[in-house]
Amino acid sequence: MQIYLPIAEVSVNAFLLLGLGGLVGVLSGMFGVGGGFLMTPLLFMIGIPPAVAVATGTNQIVASSVSGVLAHLKRKTVDLKMGCVLLSGGLVGAAAGVQLFAYLRSIGQVDLLVTLSYVVFLGIIGTLMLIESVGALMRSRRMAAPKRKKHNWVHNLPIKSKFRTSGLYISVIPPVLVGFGVGVLSAIMGVGGGFIMVPAMIYILGMPTKVVVGTSLFQIIFVAAFTTLMHAWENHTVDIGLAVLLIVGGVIGAQVGARIGLRIKAEQTRILLALLVVGVCLNLAVGLLVEPKELYSIGTEG
Amino acid sequence: MLRLVLILTLFLAVPARAQQEQIVAGMSQNRVAIDATFVGSEILVFGAVKRERPAPDSELGVVVVIEGPTQAITVRRKDRRFGIWINTDEVRVSNVPSFYAVATSGVFDDVVNEEANARRLVSIDEAIWILDRPDIADEQAFVDAVIRIREEADLYTLKESSIDLNQETLFSTAVQLPSNLVEGLYTARIYLTRNGNIVSDHISYVSVQKVGLERWLYNLAHDQPLWYGLLSLAIAIIAGYGASTAFRMFSRG
Structure with missing residues (x-):
């Protein structure tokens, strides 16, 4: 069934979009x-x-995150306090990121910078996660007791606060900075930023894997909603028709996921996510390194 | 008396010599409506050659050109720098047709000769031109790329021998419009040629417009972006909440 999208101005198969939304929704709910x-x-x-893809994608992220976070709230695996602290940095970061994006666009080369940042961040995070989670899996196989996290610089900063759900007593400065950094990146890369947020929460803040997913989803809702509004307001590139189809597929997928x-097991989840991240990274890297079939591209203005 | 005869012959002769044959044409529709189920359209162009004396003994040809609204575009070219492929050169071109379909009754070069093509801008490569750029040696490569990319997307087409010419008088052809059309006024040019020279032409217009829900959403997105954005978010939140609730009830029951 073909459907014409009012903003994207193309006709696409509705079931293809539902399927895409569903697939991404499953991953969203799982990870x-x-x-x-x-x-x-x-x-x-x-x-x-x-x-249109970038702007509408953020709108779809809102829906799948809402759907996912409700499932997590019910299981009490959302650290609301931590989420709000991350969010305060995230919104400022997203606003800064949108400005940076506009600047990059004015000097051209925005595509390259977006792809490069994907490759760099996905590459680093994917590799780290893969090494860590393979290690964790080996340790759990050997039935060794998990090591309690050591105190690092994160624990020696002022303005400490208690995050009961995460079982942490740390300074609010690192989470605000993490939120800010992810906010900037998510605005530039047109994503919610969960793939950066999740490892940052595990490895920098030392949060338990169990609450990481729900808390990440919680703060993504607001950052993605903010980005969607900015795109709709400044670029008119949010396609409701496309969003609805992706959302319908996505919310169902998120529940399944x-x-x-x-x-x-959490360790297996992390290996899967790491493989996924590395895979996307390699795919993008190949695109940069191999001579493209078509060297020219057309951009329409206005 | 002689004078009058002379003037009369002159009056009759001049238009007759200028336009021995005239093309008359019509289209199946002059309005294309884009709605939610739009998958492209087909325009039937048909007509006849009107002549007041027997047809001359030369090669007759018909060309139909349907051209979409023009756009300003930026064409970028990638090159290898530091081991990766990045955009290096770019050329801005104003007035590039968003759609360009040419249909002819025979081989293009036989139907329209080079001079006529250059003067009346019939083929696509005549319709796109860019200003000289001192910093770029091969501007033509950029024009070629635009044509290549758009031909690939079926936005530029050349269909030779796709016009049925019946008894040197009646002609008809169907021009396909793809689903990724730009809104606006499309021009349909119909040329009648003899030995590759254009002897008569006809021009009409097709308006391509979004209608119904498509129109409403498009206008809302551009005129009331804040409300449009909030509407998108509301749909997203309700859908997310709805799915979660539905699943919970489903897994309980």
Whole structure:
């Protein structure tokens, strides 16, 4: 069934979009990532104009995150306090990121910088996660008791606060900075930023894996909603028709994903996510390194 | 008396010599409506050659050109720098047709000769031109790239021998419009040629417009962006909440 999208101005198969939304939704529910880093390139591939794909992707992330976070709230795996602290940095970061994006656009080369930042961040995070989670899996196989996290610089900063759900007593400065950094990146890369947020919460803040996913989803809702509004307001590139189809697929997928996430062990979840991240990274890197079939591209203005 | 005869012959002869044959044409529609189920459209162009004396003994040809609204575009070229492929050169071109379909009754070069093509801008490569750029040696490569990319997307088409010419008088052809059309006024040019020279032409217009829900959403997005953005968010939140609730009830029951 073909459907014409009013803003993207192309006709696409409705079931293809539902399927895409569903696939990304499952991953979102399982890993707590918004799935934007997968959704955006997939939308490019089926012929949605990049500007529309990025803006509409953030709108879809709102829906799947709301759906996912409700499942997590029910299981009490959301650290609301930590989420709000991350969010305060995230919104400021997203606003700064939108300005940076506009600047990059004015000097050209925004595509390259977006792709490069994908490759760099996905590469670093994916590799680190893979090493860590393989190590963790080996340790759990040997039935060794998990090591209690050591105190690092994060624990020696002022303005300490108690985050009961995470079982942490740390300074609010690191979470605000993490939120800010992810906010900047998510605005530049057109994603929710969960794939950066999740590892940052585990490895920098030392939060338990159990609450990381729900808390990440919680703060992504607000950052993604803010970014959607900015795109709709400044670029008119949010396509409601496209969003509705992706959302319908996505919210169902997110529920399924959240349930799958409960069945498999946290270490396995992390290995899967790490492999996924590395895979997307390699795919993008190949695109930069191999001579493209078509050297020219057309950009329409206005 | 002689004078009158002379003037009369002159009056009759001049238009007759200038336009021995005239093309008359019509289209199946002059309005294309884009709605939610729009998957492209087809325009039937048909007509006849009107002549007051027997047809001359030369090669007759018909060309139909349907051209979409022009756009300003930026064409970028990638080159290898530091081992990766990045955009290096760019050329801005104003007035590039968003859509360009050419249909002919025979091989293009036989139907329209080079001079006529250059003067009346019939083929796509005549319709796109860029200003000289001192910093770029091969501007033509950028024009070629635009044509290549758009031909690939079926936005620029050349269909030779796709016009049925019946008894040197009646002609008809169907021009396909793809689903990724730009809104606006499309021009349909119809040329009648003899030995590759254009002897008569006809011009009409097709308006391509979004209608219904598509129109409403498009206008809302551009005129009331804040409300449009809030509407998008509301849909997202309700859908997310709805799905979660529905699933919870489903797994309980």
